[in-house]
Amino acid sequence: MARPRRTLLTHERIVAAATALVDAEGLDALSTRRLAAELGVAGPSLYHYFATKDELLDAVANEVVGAVDTSMFASLGWSAALRAWAHSYRAALAAHPNIVPYLAQGPGRRPASLAMADVVYGALVKAGWPPARATHVGALMRYFVAGSALGSFARGFVEDPELYAAHYPHLSQAHRLAGHQRSVDDGAFELGLDALLAGLAATFETLRAAAPAR
Amino acid sequence: MARPRRTLLTHERIVAAATALVDAEGLDALSTRRLAAELGVAGPSLYHYFATKDELLDAVANEVVGAVDTSMFASLGWSAALRAWAHSYRAALAAHPNIVPYLAQGPGRRPASLAMADVVYGALVKAGWPPARATHVGALMRYFVAGSALGSFARGFVEDPELYAAHYPHLSQAHRLAGHQRSVDDGAFELGLDALLAGLAATFETLRAAAPAR
DNA sequence: GCCTATAATCTAGCGCTGTTAGTTTTTTGA
């Protein structure tokens, strides 16, 4: 049982199995031995394909980010494109919530993150945003989307009303949040996105008025 | 060397040492044995004060969130209060960036998070926001602040221009970001906060016009 | 058609981790 007649592993198979395991049981469940077992293989065999566990996690994160659609920047105005992109971005993260904490710690050197940043930045500059401001807009959108995908706001609340009544005078209805987690998170995201884009549109107009056209 | 004449540990001392260790060397450096050594004690002694490592981390996170100032909600209008609170909130997280990934995964049952949510929600409702919307506003602010504190946007970029020129046409100047990490992150936060608050003010007016006063 | 080099897996094992069990000694309270 040393070298098999047909190769047992590929990068793709490992990344797919790792993604499935993290999705199903969380980041902590992903150990090299456990993942290897899932693939019908001994633990250290994975090191033939990835130098470290982090490198493997980066590959998983890269695939997740790679699923974000950025094609709208070619056809829509910057504001509409930003809105559609934010939705796609959030959906991609929400599809794999358990790797978000890992992924969100920095765009890192992940090619998919860099490619995304490139498209967004390029489109904003082309639309007339000053380069420095375009960088800020890209960053702030990432803050908002990553923050919203990171942890449900509503999830923290527990169904026991007694717990809140005593110490938190205004949170008397908070136990209801536990049952509406999804709609609270969605509503907050939509409200925030609307506000953000409306505010950016106003900023953009001010900028254009101050230093018109090119 | 069994029970000492004077108690060696307290909750406070442990939390303080854990915070210092995480701040100085990162989340991964915090192991029970390492922390215990720092306190001049054997590893398992910590379990007299905290049932699990997560409980200890929650205590650290709770202290960090407890440092956020919410007093402005008593004196300022909702918009100005939200702005000042966001700054305090971000500063509190930025002071301990290494626990942010842990902290951000949900408000959890941490008393400090619940107290903060209580004040914000109460102030917004009192200012005239409909309760459901007030919840959304609190959530979206958390998304933005946590997202901005989670990982520097600029940190991911590397100082080697060659790396970008080839594959990312618009990122040719991206290597400059590495040198201006702080100002990029600050600029993005301020721009986003301005946009968010301007947008929310417009939403608020619309809401008041539709269902005026009370 | 063999022989060598390389590729893909294995087993064994290191030092670390969070945590439990059970022991020891000191202090506290009746």
Add this chain to the structure above:
DNA sequence: TCAAAAAACTAACAGCGCTAGATTATAGGC
């Protein structure tokens, strides 16, 4: 004064990421 509780200890377990070295199948050159 004696028992109970408190606060530390040591020893140990299973699992972790990862390395080293052995093993065996395939591929390429003559």
